[in-house]
Amino acid sequence: MAQVTLSQISKVYPNGAKAVKPASFDIPDGEFVVLVGPSGCGKSSMLRMIAGLEDISTGDLHIGERRVNDLDPADRDIAMVFQNYALYPHMTVRKNIGYGLQNRKIAKAEINRKVAEASALLNLDDYLDRKPSQLSGGQRQRVAMGRAIVRDPELFLFDEPLSNLDAKLRNQMRIEIKALQRRLGVTAVYVTHDQVEAMTMADRIIVMNAGNIEQIGTPFEVYNRPATTFVASFMGAPPMNLMEGTITDGQVRIGDLVVAQNLDHPAGPVTVGIRPEDIIPDAAGQMKIEVSLVEELGAHRLLHGTLGGHPLSVYVSKDNEVRPGVLHVSLKQNAVSLFGKDTGARLS
Amino acid sequence: MKRAVFANRWLPILLLVPQVVIIGIFFYWPAIHALRSSFFLQDPFGFGETFVGIENYTSLFHLPAYGRAAMFTVSFTLLVTILSLSIALLFAVKADKVLRGAKTYRTLLMWVYAVAPPVAGVIGIILFNQSWGPLTDLFKFFGWDFALGVNYYDTAFAMVLIAVWKQIPVNFIFFLSGLQSIPKSVREAAMIDNRSASGRFWDVTFPLLAPTGFFLLITNITYSLFDTFGIIDTVVKGEPGNNPMTLVYKIYVDGFRGNDLGGSSAQSVILMVLVLAMTVVQFRLVERRIHYT
Amino acid sequence: MTTNTSPRRRLKLSVVLDHSVLIIGAAFMIVPVLMLLQMTTVADLINMKTGPSLMIGDQLDDNFMKAMFKADGFAGDNTGLRMLINSLILGLGFAAGKIVLGMMAAYAIVYFRMRFATLAFWIIFTTLLLPLEVRILPSYEIVQKLGMLNTFHGLIVPLIASATATFFFRQFFRSIPEELVEAARIDGAGPVKFFIDILVPLSQTMIAAMFIIMFVYGWNQYLWPTMITTDEDMFTLVRGIKQIAQSQEGTTLPEYGRSNMLALIAILPPVLVVVFFQSWFVKGLTESDK
Numbered sequence: 001m002a003q004v005t006l007s008q009i010s011k012v013y014p015n016g017a018k019a020v021k022p023a024s025f026d027i028p029d030g031e032f033v034v035l036v037g038p039s040g041c042g043k044s045s046m047l048r049m050i051a052g053l054e055d056i057s058t059g060d061l062h063i064g065e066r067r068v069n070d071l072d073p074a075d076r077d078i079a080m081v082f083q084n085y086a087l088y089p090h091m092t093v094r095k096n097i098g099y100g101l102q103n104r105k106i107a108k109a110e111i112n113r114k115v116a117e118a119s120a121l122l123n124l125d126d127y128l129d130r131k132p133s134q135l136s137g138g139q140r141q142r143v144a145m146g147r148a149i150v151r152d153p154e155l156f157l158f159d160e161p162l163s164n165l166d167a168k169l170r171n172q173m174r175i176e177i178k179a180l181q182r183r184l185g186v187t188a189v190y191v192t193h194d195q196v197e198a199m200t201m202a203d204r205i206i207v208m209n210a211g212n213i214e215q216i217g218t219p220f221e222v223y224n225r226p227a228t229t230f231v232a233s234f235m236g237a238p239p240m241n242l243m244e245g246t247i248t249d250g251q252v253r254i255g256d257l258v259v260a261q262n263l264d265h266p267a268g269p270v271t272v273g274i275r276p277e278d279i280i281p282d283a284a285g286q287m288k289i290e291v292s293l294v295e296e297l298g299a300h301r302l303l304h305g306t307l308g309g310h311p312l313s314v315y316v317s318k319d320n321e322v323r324p325g326v327l328h329v330s331l332k333q334n335a336v337s338l339f340g341k342d343t344g345a346r347l348s
Numbered sequence: 349m350k351r352a353v354f355a356n357r358w359l360p361i362l363l364l365v366p367q368v369v370i371i372g373i374f375f376y377w378p379a380i381h382a383l384r385s386s387f388f389l390q391d392p393f394g395f396g397e398t399f400v401g402i403e404n405y406t407s408l409f410h411l412p413a414y415g416r417a418a419m420f421t422v423s424f425t426l427l428v429t430i431l432s433l434s435i436a437l438l439f440a441v442k443a444d445k446v447l448r449g450a451k452t453y454r455t456l457l458m459w460v461y462a463v464a465p466p467v468a469g470v471i472g473i474i475l476f477n478q479s480w481g482p483l484t485d486l487f488k489f490f491g492w493d494f495a496l497g498v499n500y501y502d503t504a505f506a507m508v509l510i511a512v513w514k515q516i517p518v519n520f521i522f523f524l525s526g527l528q529s530i531p532k533s534v535r536e537a538a539m540i541d542n543r544s545a546s547g548r549f550w551d552v553t554f555p556l557l558a559p560t561g562f563f564l565l566i567t568n569i570t571y572s573l574f575d576t577f578g579i580i581d582t583v584v585k586g587e588p589g590n591n592p593m594t595l596v597y598k599i600y601v602d603g604f605r606g607n608d609l610g611g612s613s614a615q616s617v618i619l620m621v622l623v624l625a626m627t628v629v630q631f632r633l634v635e636r637r638i639h640y641t
Numbered sequence: 642m643t644t645n646t647s648p649r650r651r652l653k654l655s656v657v658l659d660h661s662v663l664i665i666g667a668a669f670m671i672v673p674v675l676m677l678l679q680m681t682t683v684a685d686l687i688n689m690k691t692g693p694s695l696m697i698g699d700q701l702d703d704n705f706m707k708a709m710f711k712a713d714g715f716a717g718d719n720t721g722l723r724m725l726i727n728s729l730i731l732g733l734g735f736a737a738g739k740i741v742l743g744m745m746a747a748y749a750i751v752y753f754r755m756r757f758a759t760l761a762f763w764i765i766f767t768t769l770l771l772p773l774e775v776r777i778l779p780s781y782e783i784v785q786k787l788g789m790l791n792t793f794h795g796l797i798v799p800l801i802a803s804a805t806a807t808f809f810f811r812q813f814f815r816s817i818p819e820e821l822v823e824a825a826r827i828d829g830a831g832p833v834k835f836f837i838d839i840l841v842p843l844s845q846t847m848i849a850a851m852f853i854i855m856f857v858y859g860w861n862q863y864l865w866p867t868m869i870t871t872d873e874d875m876f877t878l879v880r881g882i883k884q885i886a887q888s889q890e891g892t893t894l895p896e897y898g899r900s901n902m903l904a905l906i907a908i909l910p911p912v913l914v915v916v917f918f919q920s921w922f923v924k925g926l927t928e929s930d931k
Contacts, residue, residue, distance in 0.1 A: 051827065052826075053823050053826065072826070073826045073827045074828065074829035079827065080824070080827050084818055086818065086820035086824035088824075088843075089843065090839075090842040100829055103828055103829035103834065104829055147824075353753055353754045354753050354754070354835075355753075356753060356832050359749075359833075360749035360753035363745040363746060363749035366746075367804075368761070368764060368765070370742070370802045371765060371768055371804070373783065374798065374801075374802035375768050375802045377779075377783055378776040378783055379771060382775075382776050382778070382779045438666075439666045442659045442663050442666075445659050446656070446659050446663065449660075449663075455916055455919065456670060456671060457663075457666055457667060457670055458915070458919075459670070459912050459915060460670050461857070461915055462857050462911035462912040463911075464861035464863060464879040464907060465861070465863060466879055466882060467882060467904050467907050470883070470900075471673045471676075471677060474676065475673060477692055479692070480690075480691055482676070482693055513669070521923055521926060522926075522927060525923060545655075570772070574772050574775075577863065578863035578879075581867075596775070599774075599778070600777065603778040604778065613779070616777075620775050623770065623771060623772065623775060
């Protein structure tokens with residue numbers, strides 16, 4: 001178990017493509033960090049550099065006290081769970097889990113003991129002599145976990161491990177993985193494009209876009225105080241409503257409507273962000289939304305409409321009966337986030 | 349391309365050496381040698397050679413025998429390709445359709461793949477035996493006095509028939525696997541859209557088989573040109589005489605029997621160019637197949 | 642209900658038609674070989690007079706013994722048994738050589754970062770363009786120069802000089818998910834260990850399929866053995882068969898029984914392999930072009 005330190009790590013491919021721009025961050029011992037972003041944002045390259053599957057173009061990577069830039073993946077004291085599990089199809093579950101230990105020249109008895117331990121932990125006892133093709137998706141996932149656990153690694157790496165599972169199993173495995181990591185106390189880096197996974201599993205989230213780190217923070221921070229418009233629109237489903245507005249005399253307006261007051265920001269155009277659930281139906285409210293479509297979600301309703309010509313969505317609880325047409329609403333306290341119109345960065 | 353690769357330096361070279369050495373000695377050396385000899389005139393008794401430029405090539409085009417062989421090769425190739433492809437397609441469509449005995453039919457229709465061409469030739473000779481061959485008797489019944497090895501066209505007929513017999517299995521295997529790879533949902537959609545079975549075949553199945561067909565077309569042409577050597581050689585009983593003969597067989601006869609190395613090499617080079625052109629076409633088709641399937 | 646019976650009837654008719662076509666096709670493929678078999682059961686005298694017939698005689702074992710153990714070479718031993726052994730050596734040696742070299746080269750091409758990788762690729766894959774038949778004479782001369790006439794390596798090695806198996810394995814290796822290599826690297830397997838522990842076991846079916854195809858291809862070689870082997874000791878069945886079949890012509894009593902039996906012996910091993918390992922064989926054949 002160890003702290004992981006990245007300093008000025010970057011990845012440039014031979015064809016000149018910059019997959020990861022220089023990035024620095026620390027992962028404290030035992031923390032569960034999720035790298036999240038759209039496909040092609042550099043999160044996988046980052047993970048693969050940490051794993052040693054790809055060369056680090058610049059910068060230093062430390063796992064614990066060691067600088068591991070030039071170490072082979074097998075010598076980095078890591079374990080990795082892959083998207084398609086990467087189980088060896090011709091080996092039994094037992095052999096799959098033990099293969100890495102066998103290569104480390106660990107005694108047979110010791111391997112057997114560790115495999116038994118892992119399989120007990122993961123409820124795989126009945127499947128040890130089966131081949132991967134005879135297992136269900138969730139069981140394969142657990143075997144992949146088992147293969148990672150027996151190595152007693154200092155660091156767990158997960159590369160979108162749940163994306164091949166159906167929705168129900170995904171929710172279950174999410175909880176299992178998180179619980180397991182807690183129990184073992186091993187530092188973990190988890191890559192996903194699914195923001196729900198990121199929110200639910202992470203101690204800290206790192207949001208990436210186009211090779212840049214957009215924000216590092218706890219799920220709460222990332223959701224409630226997104227650092228950029230990208231984070232605002234990427235995290236959360238439905239995403240934050242982003243609208244063009246202006247600041248004049250310390251008042252933020254969208255069109256003629258004042259949405260926030262008493263600010264000390266200089267006058268000029270801004271991007272206004274409001275979470276859909278921060279807008280509440282209020283007969284006395286002065287904001288009027290033209291609702292065009294109501295999506296029934298059971299516990300909630302999702303309203304699609306426009307506010308002064310800007311498209312926007314509103315998330316209301318099932319108690320609010322809403323029909324298409326004009327709806328009066330008001331905003332919750334501190335509902336408004338402001339971003340620079342050109343930079344996209346949060347105006348604190 | 350794979351991303352994950354080993355960085356080892358000498359191992360890959362070590363792995364490649366055996367193959368590259370063998371290819372160098374037994375592929376590139378002879379190929380270049382053939383190219384070179386095609387510009388020389390060899391002394392038949394092995395005393396040196398003289399450079400004659402492209403004379404070996406030009407003289408070929410003046411030889412009636414070469415033209416005749418070329419003409420025969422073209423018609424032979426066309427006939428064998430068209431016949432074996434269409435017959436195999438018919439069998440494959442039927443074998444794909446039947447529910448009972450499908451596996452037995454499949455086995456019975458494909459095992460001839462493993463029969464060597466000269467053995468097929470031996471069977472042909474018996475079938476067309478002058479005095480009691482079953483097929484000779486049959487043709488006689490219809491008033492056709494079949495004379496294998498005597499009549500040019502009769503001999504050609506026998507060659508085509510044997511070559512088709514030998515080639516049907518490969519085409520059958522490919523067509524059948526092509527048919528079986530057509531998704532069930534597509535067939536079902538076609539069933540809903542078109543009630544005529546033959547209409548469904550020509551509008552849906554046949555176009556979906558086209559890639560397999562293109563691939564087989566090239567394979568069959570190559571087969572007709574080269575792999576039929578054993579059939580031709582057995583049917584003419586090693587005595588070409590006035591019998592029909594393919595270009596590959598002529599290379600062998602002129603070079604190995606006639607000791608005309610230069611002329612034979614020139615023929616080889618012409619054939620190489622031909623095959624090269626065809627393979628390029630094939631590669632492009634295969635490439636496209638990879639992209640779209 | 643009436644609307645139901647009529648299509649069902651029509652269906653039945655089409656099923657009968659389908660089966661008829663297939664039965665005719667199957668007969669077309671198999672009857673010629675049954676004819677060979679029939680001729681081995683009757684005495685040569687009858688064969689000479691009437692040719693193939695429906696009569697089943699009692700000469701089968703007699704002809705089998707003659708075919709297997711009788712030699713009629715001038716200087717050497719060309720019994721059926723000798724030729725069978727030679728054919729086996731050619732078929733097995735060719736298949737094994739092709740697969741070993743092909744897998745090694747394909748492994749180097751797919752899994753290693755190499756300088757001159759593209760060059761190596763082209764050197765190897767150009768061989769797919771030209772079959773042995775078009776360079777047969779110069780190949781013969783080279784084998785002669787190297788003193789490899791009438792040897793098994795002279796017979797086998799030049800036939801191996803093409804990249805069909807390499808191409809096949811390259812395609813297959815590329816279809817193996819790359820996470821598997823990565824997982825193996827994290828599990829501490831180097832290139833040799835990965836090849837032996839993971840790649841070879843994964844390729845089992847492909848190796849089997851290739852082996853069948855290559856065995857049949859090697860066994861059925863005709864032109865090359867005809868040129869390279871002049872010693873009767875070295876004849877393979879396929880190479881020797883024509884000689885024996887032709888030596889019958891013009892003799893007073895052609896030995897149809899024996900020569901047909903030899904033809905059957907030449908057919909049998911590759912046919913058995915293809916029929917018994919049908920699914921592997923078909924898979925290998927139809928996937929090799931992709």
